[in-house]
Amino acid sequence: AREYLTFGLFFFFPYLTPPFLQLIFMAGNEIKLRQVMIWSGLIECTFTAIVAIIGLSGYLLIPGTEPGLVFPTLVSYFKPEYMQGFFMAGLIAVILSTADSQLNSLSIAIAHDIIQPLSKNSLTDRLELRWAQWSAVILGTLAIILALFFKDVVQLIRGSQAFWAC
Numbered sequence: 001a002r003e004y005l006t007f008g009l010f011f012f013f014p015y016l017t018p019p020f021l022q023l024i025f026m027a028g029n030e031i032k033l034r035q036v037m038i039w040s041g042l043i044e045c046t047f048t049a050i051v052a053i054i055g056l057s058g059y060l061l062i063p064g065t066e067p068g069l070v071f072p073t074l075v076s077y078f079k080p081e082y083m084q085g086f087f088m089a090g091l092i093a094v095i096l097s098t099a100d101s102q103l104n105s106l107s108i109a110i111a112h113d114i115i116q117p118l119s120k121n122s123l124t125d126r127l128e129l130r131w132a133q134w135s136a137v138i139l140g141t142l143a144i145i146l147a148l149f150f151k152d153v154v155q156l157i158r159g160s161q162a163f164w165a166c
Contacts, residue, residue, distance in 0.1 A: 022105050068152040103143070107135035 023040060027033035058070030065073045075087045111131035116123050123131070150156040 066152075067154060099143070103136055103140055106139055107132045110135040110139075 020040065023036050024033065027036050054074065055067070055070050058065055058074045059067075062070075062073055062077060071091060072088065075084050079087060111123075111128050115131045116128060146159075147156060150159060
């Protein structure tokens with residue numbers, strides 16, 4: 001439990017991932033940057049607190065539940081069967097939306113910040129788009145393969161955070 005508490009506290013602080021960096025770089029001036037940082041931090045802390053409360057509730061209300069299965073177990077215990085599908089669909093939508101943002105940001109960064117400067121001639125918008133699309137396909141495939149090597153989401157998140165900390 002202590003291990004998950006320290007892991008949860010890590011998420012209370014904004015960290016530098018591609019979508020977050022994209023927000024920072026899009027700020028036009030110092031005032032907008034400050035607003036972006038404050039609002040992003042508030043949203044991140046609020047979302048993390050909600051997730052932590054759900055996780056701790058599951059830990060206290062249903063002892064012995066595996067950490068990766070707390071949310072589905074809570075839903076199955078406290079919601080009628082017809083609502084369970086809506087909650088699980090919502091959970092899948094959140095996961096896919098986050099993965100989509102990460103994949104999109106990274107593929108655009110590869111095309112615009114790596115391929116474009118390395119090319120001898122300036123890339124056309126269409127060619128840069130093709131590079132971004134192929135980057136998304138390759139990175140998405142690698143992400144699926146990588147996800148198959150981890151037994152739960154917590155391990156996968158730790159592995160990705162360790163990668164960004166390098």
